Each structure stands twice: as structure tokens, then as C-alpha cells.
Amino acid sequence: MSGTFVGMPAFPEAAHEAVNNPTLRGNLRHATHTIRAKRAKAVAEVSDWSALREAGKQIKDHTLRHLDRYLVRLEESVTAAGGIVHWAADADEANRIVARLVKETGESEVVKVKSMATQEIGLNEALEAEGIRAYETDLAELIVQLGRDRPSHILVPAIHRNRGEIRDIFTREMSEWGRPAPEGLTDTPAELAEAARLHLREKFLRAKVGISGANFMVAETGTLVVVESEGNGRMCLTLPETLISVVGIEKIVPTWRDLEVFLQTLPRSSTAERMNPYTSMWTGTTDGDGPQTFHLVLLDNGRTDTLADEVGRQALRCIRCSACLNVCPVYERAGGHAYGSVYPGPIGAILSPQLRGTASEIDASLPYASSLCGACYEVCPVAIDIPEVLVHLRERVVEGGPVTREGNKVVLKPAKGHAAERAAMRAARWAFARPGALRAGQRLASRTRRLHPRTLPGPGKAWSDSRDLPAVPAEPFRDWWQRTQGGKGDAK
Amino acid sequence: MSSRERILGRVRRALADVPRDDTPPVPEGPGRDPQYEQAVSRAYVREHGSRSVAETVDLLAENLADYRAIVHRCTADDLAATIAGILAARGSGTVLVPPGLEPEWLTAADVEQVPDRAASTPHELDRVDSVVTACAVAVAETGTIVLDGSPDQGRRRITLVPDHHVCVVRVPDQVVSSVPQALERLDPARPSTWISGPSATSDIELDRVEGVHGPRTLEVILVG
Numbered sequence: 001m002s003g004t005f006v007g008m009p010a011f012p013e014a015a016h017e018a019v020n021n022p023t024l025r026g027n028l029r030h031a032t033h034t035i036r037a038k039r040a041k042a043v044a045e046v047s048d049w050s051a052l053r054e055a056g057k058q059i060k061d062h063t064l065r066h067l068d069r070y071l072v073r074l075e076e077s078v079t080a081a082g083g084i085v086h087w088a089a090d091a092d093e094a095n096r097i098v099a100r101l102v103k104e105t106g107e108s109e110v111v112k113v114k115s116m117a118t119q120e121i122g123l124n125e126a127l128e129a130e131g132i133r134a135y136e137t138d139l140a141e142l143i144v145q146l147g148r149d150r151p152s153h154i155l156v157p158a159i160h161r162n163r164g165e166i167r168d169i170f171t172r173e174m175s176e177w178g179r180p181a182p183e184g185l186t187d188t189p190a191e192l193a194e195a196a197r198l199h200l201r202e203k204f205l206r207a208k209v210g211i212s213g214a215n216f217m218v219a220e221t222g223t224l225v226v227v228e229s230e231g232n233g234r235m236c237l238t239l240p241e242t243l244i245s246v247v248g249i250e251k252i253v254p255t256w257r258d259l260e261v262f263l264q265t266l267p268r269s270s271t272a273e274r275m276n277p278y279t280s281m282w283t284g285t286t287d288g289d290g291p292q293t294f295h296l297v298l299l300d301n302g303r304t305d306t307l308a309d310e311v312g313r314q315a316l317r318c319i320r321c322s323a324c325l326n327v328c329p330v331y332e333r334a335g336g337h338a339y340g341s342v343y344p345g346p347i348g349a350i351l352s353p354q355l356r357g358t359a360s361e362i363d364a365s366l367p368y369a370s371s372l373c374g375a376c377y378e379v380c381p382v383a384i385d386i387p388e389v390l391v392h393l394r395e396r397v398v399e400g401g402p403v404t405r406e407g408n409k410v411v412l413k414p415a416k417g418h419a420a421e422r423a424a425m426r427a428a429r430w431a432f433a434r435p436g437a438l439r440a441g442q443r444l445a446s447r448t449r450r451l452h453p454r455t456l457p458g459p460g461k462a463w464s465d466s467r468d469l470p471a472v473p474a475e476p477f478r479d480w481w482q483r484t485q486g487g488k489g490d491a492k
Numbered sequence: 493m494s495s496r497e498r499i500l501g502r503v504r505r506a507l508a509d510v511p512r513d514d515t516p517p518v519p520e521g522p523g524r525d526p527q528y529e530q531a532v533s534r535a536y537v538r539e540h541g542s543r544s545v546a547e548t549v550d551l552l553a554e555n556l557a558d559y560r561a562i563v564h565r566c567t568a569d570d571l572a573a574t575i576a577g578i579l580a581a582r583g584s585g586t587v588l589v590p591p592g593l594e595p596e597w598l599t600a601a602d603v604e605q606v607p608d609r610a611a612s613t614p615h616e617l618d619r620v621d622s623v624v625t626a627c628a629v630a631v632a633e634t635g636t637i638v639l640d641g642s643p644d645q646g647r648r649r650i651t652l653v654p655d656h657h658v659c660v661v662r663v664p665d666q667v668v669s670s671v672p673q674a675l676e677r678l679d680p681a682r683p684s685t686w687i688s689g690p691s692a693t694s695d696i697e698l699d700r701v702e703g704v705h706g707p708r709t710l711e712v713i714l715v716g
Contacts, residue, residue, distance in 0.1 A: 034699060062531045189699060239652075274555065300502065407502040
């Protein structure tokens with residue numbers, strides 16, 4: 001995955017800062033609570049929600065189980081419809097392919113539709129290094145790009161910004177990138193949206209190259225689908241002469257008909273609408289309408305490694321709706337940046353450590369960024385059992401074991417951070433296997449109990465600040481049992 | 493080894509646990525593979541609730557309006573006058589016309605008609621006030637109109653760049669209840685655009701605001 005977040009501290013450390021930022025917490029609380037209630041209402045409108053959810057899960061599982069066949073099938077369909085298919089094993093390769101394709105057009109700027117895959121591979125930075133400027137055109141992505149910020153939410157990357165902050169960013173930065181913000185811009189959302197419209201319009205109208213992701217790719221027809229709200233997607237997908245779509249290999253559905261499930265579940269789960277304002281579907285190229293050159297870059301970048309994990313592979317069902325972020329009590333307080341990845345929230349906590357591996361501090365800590373309350377699983381429109389995968393990944397971090405990295409089977413070492421816990425467990429195992437030693441230890445503990453401290457020393461101090469240590473009894477249970485013959489003699 | 497072979501090889505190794513007798517149904521055409529039909533349980537409904545044809549059209553009108561489209565209803569005889577009224581009220585001087593639009597629809601309108609030509613640049617389209625099109629299908633449950641680039645709807649860009657889109661839906665023929673029914677009517681080979689209300693965004697504090705890059709005013713005429 002991208003180098004954007006390299007060097008991130010572990011989740012608890014990163015979250016600490018966020019939790020102490022009252023503006024951020026206020027912004028997140030307001031936004032997540034607004035959308036939560038709306039989503040519940042939009043879902044309640046549909047009487048067969050659980051059947052749609054189950055069908056979505058089964059379609060995705062089926063596709064993943066036969067992914068090789070469907071990838072080949074998709075390649076055939078897209079090629080037959082006039083598209084050109086490229087394969088990228090990792091982020092670097094995808095970035096190289098896109099940069100080459102842009103250079104071949106002779107252009108030095110591109111317009112982009114919001115896309116998680118291109119965020120993931122750090123495409124904008126890679127293009128910048130090649131002298132190509134990428135303009136983000138989704139309103140929230142624009143706010144992030146102008147603010148030299150990082151995304152903090154899958155659907156609304158600028159969710160951590162309130163309207164006042166957005167006004168300030170527009171006023172300060174728009175002139176650097178093109179048309180300046182209107183004089184006297186206020187912080188009403190309608191005015192802010194208007195400012196973005198004016199700023200981006202000149203870029204859309206002159207753009208020769210568009211870059212997108214896709215929400216779905218239909219294997220049987222070669223159709224790509226982009227679901228959006230603002231119309232920036234339609235601009236990027238139809239006005240340029242060349243379109244380059246970078247899409248994760250897990251975005252396939254087998255048939256055209258399968259869209260009937262996801263076009264019902266995705267809008268209601270993400271923006272809590274019956275239907276989002278605009279959905280674009282295109283199959284290869286169409287004479288006289290839209291881009292006449294279409295490239296599809298199929299991206300692996302850790303997805304096949306994730307597929308190799310029998311428990312963890314369900315994360316690849318994700319349709320990036322972000323419902324799990326909006327209901328998560330940890331996300332609401334810690335915010336998206338603490339997750340150190342373009343995929344924050346509960347889905348990020350299971351996706352990032354699988355796509356990137358658990359070698360870094362942040363990735364090893366992500367499976368712990370959860371209280372395992374299960375709200376994410378409840379709302380997931382493809383029924384990803386996120387708590388199950390979190391526990392599975394915790395086990396992998398603590399105990400190590402075989403995993404697949406870049407297509408190769410490797411054996412992970414147990415994480416260092418858990419040495420004390422493992423030492424304690426080893427000691428317990430030793431003592432429980434030796435009754436004499438256990439008895440001696442228990443007696444020693446009982447006889448010295450008046451000397452025991454009320455709080456733990458060293459690193460345990462913070463934990464025992466708000467908790468009482470369990471009181472050690474005057475006599476070990478086994479001694480009492482023997483002395484009283486199981487309570488018959490002396491009931492003392 | 494090419495990246496294609498590398499990725500496909502990784503996928504196959506990753507799926508080593510999938511039983512060999514689990515034959516993959518690879519459908520050869522829309523809905524034609526009985527094996528794939530069995531692979532997925534589709535217990536969901538084809539449409540929600542039961543409604544008369546008139547009620548379905550009413551629901552479409554209601555849901556379009558709920559997402560801030562302006563809805564008009566008229567008979568076929570009144571259509572030209574209705575379109576003329578809408579364009580006059582908007583103060584439109586120029587209107588984009590897709591090549592296959594019924595010529596009678598614009599006979600009453602006092603506007604300059606701009607035919608869409610392949611050579612029209614986006615900047616030229618941006619100077620036109622309004623666009624009038626037909627549609628391919630409309631979905632009542634979601635308040636959606638779908639365009640598929642047929643001659644009476646034109647290229648995708650002509651309903652995108654102008655700020656005012658007037659869309660004519662023939663009721664009840666072009667109206668279906670649900671998303672599954674709409675997909676059945678569409679040809680995957682044609683580019684399609686699903687439109688539910690005017691352009692909007694939820695990017696500021698997750699609250700919906702109408703009017704970003706697409707047409708900020710969407711008027712739908714239900715004719716029939």
C-alpha cells in the first residue's frame with residue numbers, strides 16, 4: 001500500500017491526540033450521528049433488507065471463490081467492448097502504468113473522480129513526481145487536497161472539517177490551484193458547494209484525461225459502474241478523451257443482474273439515500289459519446305494475500321459504503337487519521353493489516369482498535385463479520401504463524417509488544433503443571449498478603465489507578481478443602 | 493512472468509482450500525446460466541409492495557420531488573405547451589436538442605434550438621441554457637430516471653454540462669417499480685446514467701446540499 005502513512009505511530013498513540021481535540025470530536029460526533037439516524041430510516045424502508053444483504057454476501061463470496069475465472073472473463077468482455085486491460089501486482093506497478101498512459105497522451109494534468117484504490121496506491125504523489133498534476137474533483141477530496149490534509153473517512157474524506165474550517169481552506173488555497181474563492185465567501189454549505197463548482201468547472205471543461213476507480217465491474221458484460229452524488233464523476237467519465245480506471249480485483253460481480261442487489265444496498269448504507277444522485281455505467285467505449293480511449297488497470301496490491309486467509313478474506317466483500325465507520329464508537333472518538341491508512345474505521349482495522357501485513361507498529365495495533373461491540377457487523381450490507389476478523393488478526397499478531405505476503409507463504413514471528421503477556425502465560429502454564437510449586441506459591445501469597453501493594457508497580461500502575469487488585473484469601477482453597485474435608489468438618 | 497500471470501497464479505494458490513468439485517458457474521449471457529442462479533439465493537423481492545399502475549406513477553412523482561426534482565404532469569397534447577412554459581419560466585434563450593428528440597415537443601417554445609454535434613466542445617455546451625431529453629426508463633421506488641444514450645436522449649455530456657435539464661417520461665410505459673425491473677429493461681452495451689434528483693453533495697458535515705457540478709435544476713415531465 002501507499003507510503004503516505006509510513007511512520008505512523010501505533011493506534012493508541014495516534015488516537016490519544018484526536019481524543020483530546022474537542023473540535024475534531026465535535027465534528028465527528030455531529031456528522032456520524034446525523035448519518036446514523038438517516039441510514040436506519042433508509043434501510044427500514046426496504047422490507048427485504050436481510051435478504052438483499054444475504055444475496056450481496058453470497059454474490060461476493062461466490063465471485064471471490066472463482067476470482068481467477070471471473071478476472072479472465074472480465075478481461076475478455078472489456079477488451080471486446082473496446083477497452084484496454086492492464087494488470088498491476090502492486091502500487092508501484094499501477095502508478096508506473098498510469099503515469100505512462102498519461103504521458104502517452106501528451107498531457108500534464110488529469111482530473112480525478114474520488115477513488116479509494118488510487119488513494120491507496122498514492123497515485124497523486126506518484127504522478128506529481130512525474131510532472132503530472134492530478135486535480136481531485138470530489139468536494140471532500142478537494143477540501144483534503146487544498147488543505148494538504150489526509151482523508152479521514154471513506155465516503156467523506158473531509159469529515160473531520162466543519163463548515164468554518166472548509167471556508168477558511170477555500171479562501172486561503174483555491175487561488176494556488178486555479179480560480180480563487182469568491183469574495184466574501186461565507187460558511188453556508190450551499191455557498192461552499194457553489195465555490196467548488198466554479199473552481200472546478202474550468203478544469204472539467206479543458207480536461208483531456210480522466211482517472212477514476214469503480215464501485216463494480218461486471219464480468220459477463222465488461223461494464224464498469226461509478227456511484228456518486230455531485231456530478232464530478234460524470235464530468236471525469238464523459239468529457240475527457242482518455243479515461244483510465246484503476247480498480248481493485250475484488251470489485252467484480254459476475255452478472256449484470258447482480259447490480260440489482262448492490263444498487264439497492266450501497267446508496268442506503270452510505271449516504272442514506274434511496275438512490276444517489278448519479279450512477280454512471282459504461283462498457284468499453286462508445287462511438288461519439290464519451291472517452292474514445294479506455295484503460296482499465298486491475299490492481300492486486302495485497303488483495304490476493306488477503307484472499308489466501310480463510311477467515312480474513314471476507315474483508316474483500318467490502319463495497320466501501322462506510323456504514324461501519326459511522327456507527328463505530330471508537331471511530332467516532334478517535335477519528336480517521338489515527339488508523340494510519342486510507343481505510344479507517346472498523347473495515348480499515350481489518351483491511352489495512354491484511355493488505356499491508358502486520359510488520360509496522362500501526363498495522364500490528366489496528367486489530368486492537370475496537371471494543372468488539374459488533375455494531376459494524378450489524379450494519380454491514382455484505383455481512384462482513386468484522387469482530388471475527390479482528391479477533392483472528394489479534395491472534396495472528398500475538399502468536400504469529402503462516403501468512404501470505406506478496407504471493408509467498410511466510411511464517412510471522414510473534415509480536416514483540418506482547419512479550420510480558422506471553423511470559424505471564426508461560427509462567428502460569430509451568431505452575432499449573434507442577435502441583436507442588438503451585439501450592440508453595442499460593443501459600444506464600446496468602447501469608448504475605450498484608451504486604452501486597454494496593455496498586456501495581458511499573459507499567460501496571462495506570463491500569464490499577466481505577467481498579468482494585470483482587471484480595472488474596474487468608475488460606476488457599478486447596479488447603480481449606482483438605483483441612484475441612486470439603487467443608488464437612490469445619491465451616492469456618 | 494507477466495503481472496497478469498503473477499496475479500492469476502496468486503489467486504489460484506490463495507484459493508487452494510476451495511474444493512475442486514465446486515465447479516464455477518461462469519454465465520455466458522445475462523441471466524442465462526442456471527448453475528449461477530443456484531449459486532446465489534435471491535430471496536429478495538422484485539418490487540416492494542403492490543401498487544396499481546397509477547399508484548406507481550404517483551410514487552415516482554413523490555420520490556422525484558422528495559429529492560428536489562421539479563415534477564410536472566401533462567397529457568401528450570399539452571406536452572409542447574408544458575415544455576415551452578418551463579423554458580420561458582426559466583428564461584432560457586437556448587436549448588440543446590438531442591438528434592432524435594420528437595420535433596413536436598419544441599414547437600411551442602420560443603427558444604433558439606442548438607443541435608448537439610459531435611464537434612461541440614464542452615465550453616460550447618456550457619453556454620447553452622437548458623437541455624430537453626426523453627429517457628429510457630424511470631424507477632418509482634427510488635425516484636430515478638435512467639438515460640441510455642438513445643437518439644432522443646443524446647450523448648451523456650449534453651445532460652451534464654447545461655445547468656437546467658428537462659426530462660420527459662412517458663407514463664406509464666416507461667415507469668417500473670424497482671431497480672431490478674429497471675436493469676432488466678436496459679442494454680448493458682449502452683452507456684447509462686441514473687439520475688435521482690439534481691446534483692447534490694453530503695460532503696459538508698454529512699448533510700445533503702443540492703447543486704454541485706451536474707445540472708442544478710432537474711425538471712421531470714410525466715406525460716401520458
